[in-house]
Amino acid sequence: MMQHGISVPTLGVENLQVTYAVAGGPVSAVRDVSLTVAPRECLGIVGESGSGKTQVFMAAMGLLAVNGRASGSVRFDGREILGLAPEALNRIRGSELTMIFQDPMSSLTPHLKIGVQLAEVLVTHRGFSWRDAMHAAGLILERVRVPEPQRRLQQYPYELSGGMRQRVMIGMSLLCEPKLLIADEPTSALDVTVQSQIMDVLRELRFEAAMAMILISHDLGVVAGLADRIIVMYAGRVVEDAPASEVLQRAHHPYTALLLECVPNLRDARLERMPCLPGQALGAGMQELGCAFAPRCPRATELCRLERPPLRAVHQSVQVACHHPLSP
Amino acid sequence: MPSPAVAVNDSLLEVRDLSVNFGAFSALTGVSFSLGAGETLGLVGESGSGKSTLARALLRLIPAARGTVMWRGVDLLSCDSATLRRQRRDLQMIFQDPLGSLNPRMTVGEALAEPLEIFEPGLAARDRQARIEEMLERVGLVRDAARRYPHEFSGGQCQRIGIARAMMLRPKLLVCDEPVSSLDVSIQGQIVNLLMDLQQEFGTAILFISHNLAVVRHISHRVLVMYLGRIVEEAARDALFAAPAHPYTRALLEAVPDPTRAPAGIPRVADDNLAAAGEPPVGSADPSGCVFRNRCRYAEGICEREIPRLEPVSAQHAVACHRWRALATSPDPTQSAVREPRPA
Numbered sequence: 291m292m293q294h295g296i297s298v299p300t301l302g303v304e305n306l307q308v309t310y311a312v313a314g315g316p317v318s319a320v321r322d323v324s325l326t327v328a329p330r331e332c333l334g335i336v337g338e339s340g341s342g343k344t345q346v347f348m349a350a351m352g353l354l355a356v357n358g359r360a361s362g363s364v365r366f367d368g369r370e371i372l373g374l375a376p377e378a379l380n381r382i383r384g385s386e387l388t389m390i391f392q393d394p395m396s397s398l399t400p401h402l403k404i405g406v407q408l409a410e411v412l413v414t415h416r417g418f419s420w421r422d423a424m425h426a427a428g429l430i431l432e433r434v435r436v437p438e439p440q441r442r443l444q445q446y447p448y449e450l451s452g453g454m455r456q457r458v459m460i461g462m463s464l465l466c467e468p469k470l471l472i473a474d475e476p477t478s479a480l481d482v483t484v485q486s487q488i489m490d491v492l493r494e495l496r497f498e499a500a501m502a503m504i505l506i507s508h509d510l511g512v513v514a515g516l517a518d519r520i521i522v523m524y525a526g527r528v529v530e531d532a533p534a535s536e537v538l539q540r541a542h543h544p545y546t547a548l549l550l551e552c553v554p555n556l557r558d559a560r561l562e563r564m565p566c567l568p569g570q571a572l573g574a575g576m577q578e579l580g581c582a583f584a585p586r587c588p589r590a591t592e593l594c595r596l597e598r599p600p601l602r603a604v605h606q607s608v609q610v611a612c613h614h615p616l617s618p
Numbered sequence: 619m620p621s622p623a624v625a626v627n628d629s630l631l632e633v634r635d636l637s638v639n640f641g642a643f644s645a646l647t648g649v650s651f652s653l654g655a656g657e658t659l660g661l662v663g664e665s666g667s668g669k670s671t672l673a674r675a676l677l678r679l680i681p682a683a684r685g686t687v688m689w690r691g692v693d694l695l696s697c698d699s700a701t702l703r704r705q706r707r708d709l710q711m712i713f714q715d716p717l718g719s720l721n722p723r724m725t726v727g728e729a730l731a732e733p734l735e736i737f738e739p740g741l742a743a744r745d746r747q748a749r750i751e752e753m754l755e756r757v758g759l760v761r762d763a764a765r766r767y768p769h770e771f772s773g774g775q776c777q778r779i780g781i782a783r784a785m786m787l788r789p790k791l792l793v794c795d796e797p798v799s800s801l802d803v804s805i806q807g808q809i810v811n812l813l814m815d816l817q818q819e820f821g822t823a824i825l826f827i828s829h830n831l832a833v834v835r836h837i838s839h840r841v842l843v844m845y846l847g848r849i850v851e852e853a854a855r856d857a858l859f860a861a862p863a864h865p866y867t868r869a870l871l872e873a874v875p876d877p878t879r880a881p882a883g884i885p886r887v888a889d890d891n892l893a894a895a896g897e898p899p900v901g902s903a904d905p906s907g908c909v910f911r912n913r914c915r916y917a918e919g920i921c922e923r924e925i926p927r928l929e930p931v932s933a934q935h936a937v938a939c940h941r942w943r944a945l946a947t948s949p950d951p952t953q954s955a956v957r958e959p960r961p962a
């Protein structure tokens with residue numbers, strides 16, 4: 291997994307388990323997930339609703355709901371952060387380790403001007419004066435291509451479009467020059483045109499800012515344009531971990547291949563019916579027997595229904611959890 | 619009164635010069651089109667283009683400032699409320715947020731029974747139950763779902779419930795407002811394919827609203843493209859995708875993410891020139907010219923001065939652009955049409 295020699299990974303998750311205490315006993319949301327993100331690497335995390343893709347990083351950020359429990363290890367820049375006290379986490383969160391979410395409206399405080407919300411980050415984390423922080427806030431808006439940044443600083447969130455709010459959130463996440471930016475479905479609530487603009491902003495940052503990035507989405511089409519490596523999750527587990535180019539050219543897990551087919555595209559000119567996965571994803575709480583994907587898998591055999599396939603390397607830098615992988 | 623740019627045989631719905639104002643803001647300006655029985659019309663545009671406003675104005679859920687909506691000999695906008703209520707059984711709608719559009723305190727069975735109780739009050743309870751179970755199975759749910767509550771279902775299943783409720787009375791028109799935008803891409807196709815099957819079976823006409831042309835393409839016979847409250851292009855599906863005439867339509871096509879198109883890790887050249895640039899202006903523009911000109915890289919003097927009217931490109935294709943003839947001969951139809959907007 292260590293692809294960058296001896297350098298310390300920016301994020302190292304090992305054997306992470308997330309369970310929720312609910313009436314009727316604990317429910318697993320994340321099962322034994324391990325992953326690493328190297329400095330400056332962009333990792334894409336793909337999966338359907340309920341696959342646990344968000345839960346991995348909510349656990350890492352210490353943002354689980356009160357009935358959630360995480361175990362295992364999450365090392366950020368070499369330091370263990372799982373189970374860290376809130377005060378210690380607060381020094382990292384929002385400065386070195388930042389996260390943006392799907393809904394940029396509910397991520398911003400409705401009654402504070404954009405400028406105040408941005409400047410506050412630098413005042414809190416970096417001890418800037420309000421005047422200097424405001425200046426920096428204007429610069430960061432320019433960097434994420436917000437038109438008329440000085441005017442925006444004086445506006446409230448409701449005065450901005452969805453795309454503009456997401457740019458503000460990205461700008462806010464960059465203020466303290468983080469080592470890692472986690473973007474959870476950053477474009478899912480936006481129009482396709484605005485989505486492509488936000489992706490362009492993130493793409494630019496990949497090459498300008500010296501930070502790692504994790505891009506979480508249900509849409510492989512969104513992740514594919516940006517990620518160096520892609521991890522596919524299903525029912526709380528990693529089922530494929532491979533370089534993005536490998537995933538796009540020859541997916542190894544049948545689930546990955548099907549997800550790729552489902553991306554609505556304009557290529558297959560004569561296609562009438564829209565490709566989709568049959569059935570629905572098993573969410574948290576299901577009992578594990580065999581491969582969780584077997585009920586929806588065209589390649590499933592008796593073996594798949596009885597025995598869970600372990601995540602194993604099929605060749606260099608590609609790991610797959612499948613008894614019958616495609617293109618060996 | 620303007621007639622639609624593209625004629626439809628056997629039309630079910632005839633919309634003429636429909637305009638909606640929110641205060642001083644004109645959300646919809648002079649929209650005219652037809653919808654044939656059993657036809658699917660795709661309606662595409664960005665947030666703020668007026669597509670949801672159009673859907674709501676058609677069904678008189680919001681008041682129109684001007685225009686007519688002729689539906690089987692009745693103008694839905696001027697008829698009395700009793701007449702409107704009678705027509706509503708044939709005019710159903712499903713929404714973007716499938717869970718939010720279901721009453722959390724009603725079981726699925728109760729939600730599906732409601733339209734029958736209102737429009738077929740004479741139906742025996744046992745027959746009603748049978749109709750509900752039949753429809754649940756038809757949309758791919760188990761009969762048992764009738765006894766459960768909406769929150770027990772996934773987003774995709776909730777959308778199936780919404781469709782089942784809308785189809786209970788076998789409507790002649792189903793308006794679908796972004797029915798798959800909040801769903802995982804892996805199951806969007808399930809819903810789109812289900813709608814196509816139901817249309818085959820019941821002959822329902824569908825108005826399918828989406829911001830994603832790649833989704834609209836699968837289901838639509840014809841497509842309307844809207845921008846800032848106006849129709850800017852109208853065409854039969856294949857004609858539109860083979861040769862999009864409006865620069866805005868081209869921009870929408872370009873914005874569809876394609877995993878095979880953007881190589882990972884390599885920045886695309888001249889990102890600024892791609893559809894990437896700009897968003898529709900917020901607020902009423904009260905344009906003296908083309909509403910798209912501030913984002914259009916082909917805009918010329920005439921685009922500032924004159925509002926382009928829909929004019930025929932071919933029998934099945936109309937566009938509202940002063941420059942479409944010049945652009946039609948440009949070598950690459952996917953060549954970007956959009957640039958950074960000028961500050962207002």
